[in-house]
Amino acid sequence: MKLLFNHKYKTISGWIFYLTIPIALYAFITSKFDDFLVVKVYPLFSFRKTISTAGTENVIGSDGFQWIGNGLVNEILISVIIIAGIINSFSKERYEDELIGKLSTESLTLSLYVNYGILLLANFLIYELTFIYVLVFNLIGILLFFNLIFKYRLYKHYKG
Amino acid sequence: MKNNLKLYRVKFGYTQDDIAKKLEASRQTINAIENNKYFPSLELGLKLAKIFECKVDDLFSLD
Numbered sequence: 209m210k211l212l213f214n215h216k217y218k219t220i221s222g223w224i225f226y227l228t229i230p231i232a233l234y235a236f237i238t239s240k241f242d243d244f245l246v247v248k249v250y251p252l253f254s255f256r257k258t259i260s261t262a263g264t265e266n267v268i269g270s271d272g273f274q275w276i277g278n279g280l281v282n283e284i285l286i287s288v289i290i291i292a293g294i295i296n297s298f299s300k301e302r303y304e305d306e307l308i309g310k311l312s313t314e315s316l317t318l319s320l321y322v323n324y325g326i327l328l329l330a331n332f333l334i335y336e337l338t339f340i341y342v343l344v345f346n347l348i349g350i351l352l353f354f355n356l357i358f359k360y361r362l363y364k365h366y367k368g
Numbered sequence: 369m370k371n372n373l374k375l376y377r378v379k380f381g382y383t384q385d386d387i388a389k390k391l392e393a394s395r396q397t398i399n400a401i402e403n404n405k406y407f408p409s410l411e412l413g414l415k416l417a418k419i420f421e422c423k424v425d426d427l428f429s430l431d
Contacts, residue, residue: 306397308394366394
C-alpha cells in the first residue's frame with residue numbers, strides 16, 4: 209500500500225510510542241509537570257471557572273480568545289504519542305504482502321469496534337468530569353488497540 | 369476453494385521460500401495459501417500461474 213511509512217521507522221517509533229504512554233499517564237494523573245514549559249498560548253476555547261452545587265462540580269465561563277499561560281508538557285507528550293503511534297502502526301512490515309495488508313485492515317476494524325465498545329460502556333458507567341479520563345484515553349485508544357491487535361495477529365501469522 | 373499449489377511447487381522443485389522471494393511475499397503467506405487459510409488476490413494468482421507455467425484454473429478451483 210502506498211500510504212504506509214518506510215519499514216525503517218517501525219522500531220524507533222514503537223519504542224517512543226510505548227515509552228511515552230506511561231510517562232504521559234504519570235504526568236496526566238499527578239499533574240506534576242503542569243508548571244514546566246509554561247508559555248503564552250492563545251486558546252480558541254477554555255473553561256476556567258468552576259462552581260460546586262449539591263455535590264456536583266460544574267464549569268462555567270470561558271477565557272478563550274485571549275492569551276493565557278499554559279504548561280506545554282501535556283501537549284508535547286500527546287503529540288509525541290500520536291505521531292509515534294501513527295508511524296509505528298502504519299509503517300510497512302519487512303515483507304509487506306497482501307496477506308499482511310488484509311491482517312492490518314482487519315485489525316484496524318477490530319480496534320475501532322473495541323474502542324467504541326469501551327466508549328459506549330463508559331458513556332453509561334462514568335459520569336461528569338471523571339469522563340474526561342475516558343476522552344483522554346480515547347486520544348490514543350484506537351492506535352493502542354490497533355497496535356496490540358495487529359502485533360498479536362502478526363505473531364500468530366509468523367508462528368503459523 | 370481448493371488449490372494445487374503444493375503439488376506444483378514440489379513438481380517444480382521450489383521451496384515455499386523460493387516462491388515467496390519470486391512474489392516478494394513472506395514464506396508464511398505462501399504457507400497460508402497452500403493450507404487454504406488464505407485465498408490470494410487475482411493478481412497473486414496470475415503471478416503464481418506464470419511461475420508454474422499453467423492456468424489459474426489449474427492452481428485454484430472451487431469446491
